[in-house]
Amino acid sequence: MSEDLQQKIKEQGDLVRKLKAEKASKDQGSSSKASYNEFITTPELESLNLYFQDNSYISSYILTDLDMMLYGILSAHSSKLTSYTNLSRWFHHIKAVANSDKLIKPDLNRLRNSLNCSSPKSISTSSISYLNKQIDEEVAKLKALKLEAGVDAKPANAAPKGSPKKGGGNAPDSKSSGGKLILKTAKGTRDYEPSQMAVREKVFGKITEIFKLHGAETIETPVFELKEVLTGKYGEDSKLIYDLADQGGEILALRYDLTVPFARYCAMNKVDRIKRYHIAKVYRRDNPSIARGRLREFYQCDFDIAGAYDAMLPDAECVKIVDQILSSVDVGKFVIKVNHRMILDGIFEVCGVPNSMFRTICSAVDKLDKSPWEEVKREMVSEKGLDEAAADRIGEYVQKAGGLPLIDELLQGDLAKSKIAKQGLEDMKLLLKYCELYNCSENVSFDLSLARGLDYYTGVIYEAVLCGDSVDDKGEPITVGSVAGGGRYDGLVGMFDPKHRSVPCVGVSIGIERLFSIMEANMTKNQSKVRTVETQVYVVTAQKGLIEERIKIVAELWGAGIKCEHSYKLNPKMLKQLQDCEDTGVPLAVVIGESEIAGGIVKIRNIESREEVEVKRADMVQVLKERLGLL
């Protein structure tokens, strides 16, 4: 066993012991008269704050029972949270999502029922259950480490009981077979079963149709790239890149997004003009918490326009395409926020931010969608050392949002003294005008707080957010995380080109995973059952010994392009066959028995109405096609 592994096992063991001790003291506490205030102690808040330190809220962030439970507990203490930056950011994110949770899943109610979260006592119980979950998780990790080291360990019953069998992330029913095999998927990944795939295909189909409406073509790049292609493109997030093992060859890594491979593609194939879409999975080794259900493998749908064109024409088409996609998938109201990197830089300039601090102040502004201005200001002043007066002036700008009148106002004011800000504002004016002509401006908001994390944006930036149905205490609609984002990146292709020849690009990426969840939830709400097969006809035999006749009919129907199935049993029961039709939604059955064969006929049965008609065997295909609308 390597020393490294030994050390890991030791550390993990310490952690488990620590958590168990914590739980023991909590158990004691809960048997005494527990109250709200006793539960949420300062050390607990501090530890939670630490826990959420490196939590990210990318679009694949998926709400878990644990989130909802903790949120339920903390809601009663929200006033206390302001001094805990990370915890507070997490809390506001969950608040936004939780308020529209009927859109996502009735988890909150299920959780409340199962935990009986109504009395102070039970809240304390649920805090223990939280600890229990954490202990189970850490014990599982310890066992996995021991297994890896070859230390004998009994099968880990790692996951908390009562978790759904097919929840995100690892299968909770991890089992060990022969003392070794753990039956699960890799951390942060999951399987998709047929009913989930059916919804996914529907959404992909709609999105692809809209991409093609705009004349886009598609390309494909490998799932892994040379590591050096990816390095230096994602800022702090680079640590989330998945590396492949070096087996005496190249240093490779799984793609982190589709934009950087696209830029590499353009540079390598000397493409200087293309409108392409690409729907594929990307990989991010995000916060390795099993219970939080954050996915490490997820789809992105990208649309990008590369080429040197007239100002804002491709940029406006990107806004239009997001508008069309979000309108088509029935996710309720949404806002497409737009801003411009040159406007932000102009603001920093006129507010007296030193040039060298532009990027770091920009990434502070980026947090405004999660945190209140006061907190962002504190980060600028205390953490990053910006002059307070400068921060205040920035604050006045970045809290503005509006449309053409706001742009005109800004063009009249101090900001317009900055050359780059003026250029940005003129661009923005043109963009909004084109959006009006494209008939999508009612969903577009010029929002000066939008900054976007990635380094490579150079012009217009976008972010689309869904508005829940609910409003906050000021009557403002509450927004639900980002579902699309993008912008102009004129320098990225040049970073790959040996001669630094630049190809201007602009594009958007649709965060499809959240759209899937919403559509799945909608379908559950409407109790609409998803068909996972398209079978149109089931060939049923009414007596034994008719397998040959059955196969002949099936072959004939397949030959005619009719989607059809029959039983894989030689002599299936009539009722079982009809039941199969009902279960999978097959509309029609062809029924044959000895008398039908003798009479040269078949019966065609409507599964729903149970009505049957006899048709000549020779007319069967024709009649079926008529009834299926295939003619």
Added chain:
Amino acid sequence: MSEDLQQKIKEQGDLVRKLKAEKASKDQGSSSKASYNEFITTPELESLNLYFQDNSYISSYILTDLDMMLYGILSAHSSKLTSYTNLSRWFHHIKAVANSDKLIKPDLNRLRNSLNCSSPKSISTSSISYLNKQIDEEVAKLKALKLEAGVDAKPANAAPKGSPKKGGGNAPDSKSSGGKLILKTAKGTRDYEPSQMAVREKVFGKITEIFKLHGAETIETPVFELKEVLTGKYGEDSKLIYDLADQGGEILALRYDLTVPFARYCAMNKVDRIKRYHIAKVYRRDNPSIARGRLREFYQCDFDIAGAYDAMLPDAECVKIVDQILSSVDVGKFVIKVNHRMILDGIFEVCGVPNSMFRTICSAVDKLDKSPWEEVKREMVSEKGLDEAAADRIGEYVQKAGGLPLIDELLQGDLAKSKIAKQGLEDMKLLLKYCELYNCSENVSFDLSLARGLDYYTGVIYEAVLCGDSVDDKGEPITVGSVAGGGRYDGLVGMFDPKHRSVPCVGVSIGIERLFSIMEANMTKNQSKVRTVETQVYVVTAQKGLIEERIKIVAELWGAGIKCEHSYKLNPKMLKQLQDCEDTGVPLAVVIGESEIAGGIVKIRNIESREEVEVKRADMVQVLKERLGLL
């Protein structure tokens, strides 16, 4: 720099020097009176034999110029090759493929022209050119290693001149930027451009349609699995599995096929009955040779039926689906070979093979599609120590192929004395009967030489091969590599299930990459241009300053579901816009100028015929929909 890396650089340097020395001596040789016999020396043949030792011929094996060149040289010496096992196996594989190369690509002719391979002298030249290529390759590897180590190296002009820009594998125009960045895709992977994607989507569409015709649903599993899920499933090929870097968590690996993840899915989700298809990429770190263009990332299309059913009913459907898919994609004649593991085991039993040698003798039989019987026999006797009489008896069986009459003949003979052979033959008889009923038996051949490499098959096995148009010297059609394979694997799910509960499964995997190549070649042959976009209408402005009018029309057409585009230039030239339509195959244009706007009309232009009609602006959408057949 690590010692390991230093060592690698040293070894690579030695190799380059050795090759250069070899070339120098060859240069001398060619300036003297070179003849065939002087070129193909025994040491050279030995070294080539060694070179092909670990070469595999999986379905993604793609023919390169280098193959064809070497094949051209060796054809004149085929009699000498018999004693070089690996070289001979390679030669026979290429021979099969080369004879139908017009199906694949006119590489052979291009190669002959460019190398002028007609006189003995030029053959000798081409052998030097072969060495040149090898030197270039190894120099490139050396430079890559030095780059990795940070040693300053000039941009490597690694690839042979004249390679196509977009060939398989790495981009030959590897460049170094700032002394560091090598602009290429990972070894053995490639990008697909829009025209290639268009063909792929067409093939995928056809195959998916056939899967759905059979009532199949689809699932998705992650691209990587826990390493232990994959280990012990692929025999010797396990060394080709791609590992991910261990970053203090789980040991992960990219999937090698779709069958093992499917079995893991069934066990984990307690699925004991499903008919599913899965189209996705798999990863095999095969022979790392840049110039050979073997792909390490490629698609598989799998169809599997899991569940306990009556004998041969699902097995026959798998044959039928392969028959339908290969018939639908226009690849010429094909044969679906079928055999049964129990028949093979029965043969070994009656021929006196010790039980412990069944699997190793089976994998010798598996080579019969690439090597003549004499060679396979030699492997059995000399390498594996089988009694020669036993090998001879096996030889009599495994060279048989036929249909129902052959089965009846075998049922009458010695083989039927083996209980398992008898069971296998009865199964096979039923399978062929069902194939007849399914109307696909004319493409099915019961072939006793079919063995399939993988360990997990337990019953029926399949392999589909294309027949080239050409015949060999005995008048037999020459087969082109495998395009589909599969079989029954009743034990695999049980390997994952904690209680070893077994789920019988049978399935086939379509080797889609070869079908793509063939379809691409067919399209080139028929000079049919692939459209990469589906744009139906292009909105053209005839004068300057009409961008707003243009955008309004485009938005209206998108709203009506008409696929449409316009220029991203404010004032594009009329001719340029029409040219764009012709280039991308757009059938119709809406043309507007000032007079049209004033008159409340638009012109609708047929791009091909150049005929124009005027219609009222208000009727535009209706008329376009009529002409596009959208009503």
